[in-house]
Amino acid sequence: MCRFLAYSGEPVFLSDLVCAPTHSLVHQSLHADEGKTETNGDGFGIGWYGERPEPGIYRDISPAWSDENLVNLCGQVRARTFFAHVRASTGTATARANCHPFVYGRHLFMHNGQIGGYHRIKRRLEALIPDTFYDHRRGSTDSEVIFLLALANGLEQDPVGAMARTLETIRGLMKEAGVSEPLRFTALLTDGETLTAYRWACDGRPPSLYFRDGPGGIVVVSEPIDGCREGWRVVPKGGTLRARHGHATVVTGPEAVRSRAA
Amino acid sequence: MCRFLAYSGEPVFLSDLVCAPTHSLVHQSLHADEGKTETNGDGFGIGWYGERPEPGIYRDISPAWSDENLVNLCGQVRARTFFAHVRASTGTATARANCHPFVYGRHLFMHNGQIGGYHRIKRRLEALIPDTFYDHRRGSTDSEVIFLLALANGLEQDPVGAMARTLETIRGLMKEAGVSEPLRFTALLTDGETLTAYRWACDGRPPSLYFRDGPGGIVVVSEPIDGCREGWRVVPKGGTLRARHGHATVVTGPEAVRSRAA
Amino acid sequence: MCRFLAYSGEPVFLSDLVCAPTHSLVHQSLHADEGKTETNGDGFGIGWYGERPEPGIYRDISPAWSDENLVNLCGQVRARTFFAHVRASTGTATARANCHPFVYGRHLFMHNGQIGGYHRIKRRLEALIPDTFYDHRRGSTDSEVIFLLALANGLEQDPVGAMARTLETIRGLMKEAGVSEPLRFTALLTDGETLTAYRWACDGRPPSLYFRDGPGGIVVVSEPIDGCREGWRVVPKGGTLRARHGHATVVTGPEAVRSRAA
């Protein structure tokens, strides 16, 4: 079911958060505590903002715990904003194109969860993606479909509203197809400046999401990377988080989200 | 710490034992019950005897649980004798050359366990391997070193005695170097006709080893592949097993082994 | 642009044709003589018929010239019918799902050539594939699309007619989109019993195709594997070949093909 981490703030080395801590994301690739699966060894990916407006990404299909390139890169790259993800496939192939984060222009996106009954509605979902965004479809995951549909729905201008409308549409198709499994969507989006986190699920059980906000920057994680809950706040189920360095982080509950989705 | 499986008897499809059972070896790559590690995702390998006297092998660094080639091959290949192994590295790199089984001529070998303090005596161990066998050194594991040293000690003629002498030598080097960690050696060797299993450790705690003997053939495993102990017999700690199709399987205890090692 | 080889006849080891000859397919992965590209290092694949009605396949993204598993497998597997392919990508990603041969039920298919302007009509082509076959879409190549469309057009019952109709449809879409680049289609299809070869192109320049027919079996290749033309016959441009062990091989010219396509 995946585990991930995002950071935004004063530039830090990726290794400080992705590799070094006691329960770092690399550690979680082998021993996650709160994920649906303990092992998340179906690939990994990092995305970071350097000197270019577009982020760089490095994704591979090997388990994060044994990839020397990942450790080496994280030790060398310092960034003001970055994403890191370790994958546990929910059915689609282990391939680089299916690893997160996904990139479009200046945006990075990653997802923990799944579209219930995805394989039954995959074709209909893909058919909804306009040509412009469909050309960017490289893999076969539900996560990438959600991202492209949301982009078509105006994600770049309205991260929360567009995503809410997108999930509404998907829920509609799921119901039409008689799917009973849930849609779970704990996800992160950024354009390098603003970080948006979502913790939604149609059955009230979205995957875990925590954050730690400080003067240097904000860290958003699937589970605390220092192995203890102290110092970490929970993003409420059904809520969102919005962070921008130099501004106060805004955490909203489900009511605010529902009104945005109109 | 690895999990493995061996079969010898009437030809069967590898998938019948490696993939299909409830707690197959592929399942154990993600969820082992009795291994030192639950996950064994640092590569895998199969070796089988077809029409040639020398076995074929297929080894790769991806986790067994996500490799479509492994499943496909096992579904197509039928053999009278075969080995299968899923790896949890004890320190050396994830590389094809470090995956088991290892092959030399007509022999296949695989190992679950480790040489304690290996990195401190690695060079001295390698120096003991005669040129003929050293030329076959492809990786960096302790397992491959044990195999090559044992071959030099007459493994092909005397599987038990040569291996016992080899481990004696290794223990000697370990003591010289002041190594306190144990030497654990649960392993399998075959030439396609005879199967030899070892369950040794200098601290009395060798990794698990079971077998199930029937008219069709014998299966030797790290842990029962059908998820329950019934029908499986334990190979005694400190003992060996010797099987040859058409002959009675012989299981010996530690005393018999010690006298062979002279 | 790829190179490939097919065999059907008395069982032989794959290595006898895929690896051993002077200008074997493995050699052609590095030094092809008649291909559009000299190097075909974007992956490879083999498919063979063993005891099962469905074929086994082994495909990977590494260059064939350096893959030890390929050599090992070919040396162990003997089959009455098999395909082998080395890939030079025409634009789509290097991924296992994009390596040939493709498999559907009992059929194997591989292609050398391309749909001109594929990326401009990719979406429209994919939309033509009925759900049943679309569910088998795993990659992003034009080759896989042709195969699935042809299956929908009755390829299993009428290999030549269905394929001709499929390429007609594709040509139609290409013209609509104003594509000037050609559609080139040198391809092989088998169900394990009958082998069908196609050598078609809309500009009269289909990739090369030769065959060598003997009492033991028939070999069909992109270029002669023994490095010389003697003993090999050319499949005529615009024609097809149909072979079935124990029956005379039938080679037809373009006229016969055009009438079948109605």
Added chain:
Amino acid sequence: MCRFLAYSGEPVFLSDLVCAPTHSLVHQSLHADEGKTETNGDGFGIGWYGERPEPGIYRDISPAWSDENLVNLCGQVRARTFFAHVRASTGTATARANCHPFVYGRHLFMHNGQIGGYHRIKRRLEALIPDTFYDHRRGSTDSEVIFLLALANGLEQDPVGAMARTLETIRGLMKEAGVSEPLRFTALLTDGETLTAYRWACDGRPPSLYFRDGPGGIVVVSEPIDGCREGWRVVPKGGTLRARHGHATVVTGPEAVRSRAA
């Protein structure tokens, strides 16, 4: 036989030299003009100096021409000094540990050429490496052996002298073993500040080496990356080059080298 490139000077994006030019190193991985082999698809590697004294490296076994991670990284990483290499194996396995550049502490090293008859003297060569450096041996190439032996010979303090003494020793072992194939050594070494290039061979035929020196920095290449000789100077056969940003580049001929080797 490999192709490589090194840069030292004002920070530039790696892509400006490794990917973008007409005959970039990535292009040379598929179509080298002056190398022993046209294709160099047995892996690649980059090493660069960022904020840390030790360089970062990224190496993988896939051909450079199809690796999206390489392109992405090069587009994001800017460095004052970097190395890039594409490999054509001279016999040893395709594995990350066998890709260049090799790193030790603050040093990067890469090599184009080979130790003639390497496999016949491999063991004796490895035996000469002191424990400290032997512990860093990760692969099986002759290039890595040369690097470690040279480090033991004082490479960090005296790049030219130590390397000359090392190659002398190797030549000695080659002669003892009756090897007639040559030792060819076109190589690059850096500590992030000073760049040392060598163009040596015992048969007077070392692989090609060019450089282009400008106010911004110096580029040293196996073959000109803009597809023409103009603007590039040849490093003389048997000579060396030494560059340090802010200092004049020094190119010496064979006589100067021989005296240093004493």
